[in-house]
Amino acid sequence: MNYLRKVWTIVWKDLLTELRSREMIASMLVFALLVLFIFNFAFELRVEQVTAVAPGVLWVTFIFAGMLGLSRAFVMEKDQGCWDGLLLSPVDRSVLYFGKMLSNVLFMLIVEAIALPAFVVLFNLPFPPLLPVVVFLSTIGFAAVGTLFSAMTVHVRAREVLLPVLLFPVVVPVIIAAVKLTAGLLDGLPLGEMGHWLRLLVAFDIIFLAVACMTFDYVVEE
Amino acid sequence: MIRVRGLVKTFGNTVALQDVDLDVAEGEFLTVVGANGAGKTTLIRVLATLSRSTAGEVRIGGLDPARDAITIRRRIGVVSHQPLLYGDLSAVENLTFYGRMYDVPALPCRIGELLDLVGLSARRNDAVRTFSQGMRQRLAIARAFLHDPAILLLDEPFSGLDQQATAMLGQMLGNPGPGRERTVVVTTHDLERGLGMGDRLAVLARGQIVYQACRDELDLARLRAIYQSVSTL
DSSP states (O other): OHHHHHHHHHHHHHHHHHHHHOOHHHHHHHHHHHHHHHHHHHHHHHOSOHHHHHHHHHHHHHHHHHHHHHHHHTHHHHHTTOHHHHHTSSSOHHHHHHHHHHHHHHHHHHHHHHHHHHHHHHTTOOOOTTHHHHHHHHHHHHHHHHHHHHHHHTTOTTHHHHHHHHHHHHHHHHHHHHHHHHHHHHTTOOGGGGHHHHHHHHHHHHHHHHHHHHHHHHHHOO | OEEEEEEEEEETTEEEEEEEEEEEOTTOEEEEEOOTTSSHHHHHHHHTTSSOOSEEEEEETTBOTTTOHHHHHHHEEEEOSSOOOOTTSBHHHHHHHHHHHTTOTTHHHHHHHHHHHTTOGGGTTSBGGGSOHHHHHHHHHHHHHTTOOSEEEEESTTTTOOHHHHHHHHHHHHOOOTTOOOEEEEEESOHHHHHTSSSEEEEEETTEEEEEEEGGGOOHHHHHHHHHHHHTO
């Protein structure tokens, strides 16, 4: 219980900071809506089958918007000189990891909760009831790896360039599974036919949460 | 309480600490003086478990930082060059966050008590980004004292503090509470201030402890002469 309370304390602090500064969610949201709008405008003129490209558009939007948040997650701690304060806390390093990871997931989910209806309306698509589940699982996988790499690159000068270069190759399975599942749901396929993609997503989440939790201590070690 | 033997810390080819031996007994107040780049911050970071030693042995309260870092962190309070405070949060919110991380009992009372002590009660709900440097340093001191640590590691704690706050910090360091002993390690580049506090004084130069003496054995002129000689070696 105490472990979870500490994780929540970090999430509470991040939420409060975000509520005051409105730096992260606002920029992620504006970016996501702009990308959706631009793609919608471009495809309306050229693409006949919008449903064929819509899943890709959705996930490109979410991944790039999420990247904006991830790249700031630890930089904000470092810029404010609070990174050492977190590291001095008498808790297992995995508490810091899960706290920051959950904050990232929460910020991404808030943005996705607004961008997803906008996507459905702009592209005039149906809203499959299971789509939020796919979005949730994919966001966890993306944030699990992203939080680890964000901590890894926080002291690097070229971190804005390095983070996507490191992160994208690793999260390719998440992106592919998310796109395939979204396409299947939009086409009205039963979940049974896409079970292997869903299993891949769940397995990725579990494996990378465990790996990140075990390696975070080494990543933040000076 | 603190025992360091043959401590070496390198960053690539740069040697920050070289063969440092140090003992600080329980309840003792050690002042480490040294010029910029002498290795004071690195020493504090190693003792605070923020940085792992390259070689040598470090024991804090008999514990090894490599194995018992969490227990050690619970016992230490740290004031560093950076205040370790969130600018968008208020003074109370900052202390609440750290207090929860340290499981401080009766936290609201403790926060009120410390804010009174550092003279920030009137600004308790203001965002820290609106504070002056001195006020941030006062709050950083309150943060370090929040969990009533047995060991205090203070890296240049007087930077930005006015005369009143300096006196307040001196009083807080010298008065750990009834029946309690607090071990303190303070670093400073200011010889006069270094000599004015603590039980023992060590001079750090180019990553090495080059001189140690009890405060009573030293006067400012002597310390200056020693400092000058080791700094120009």
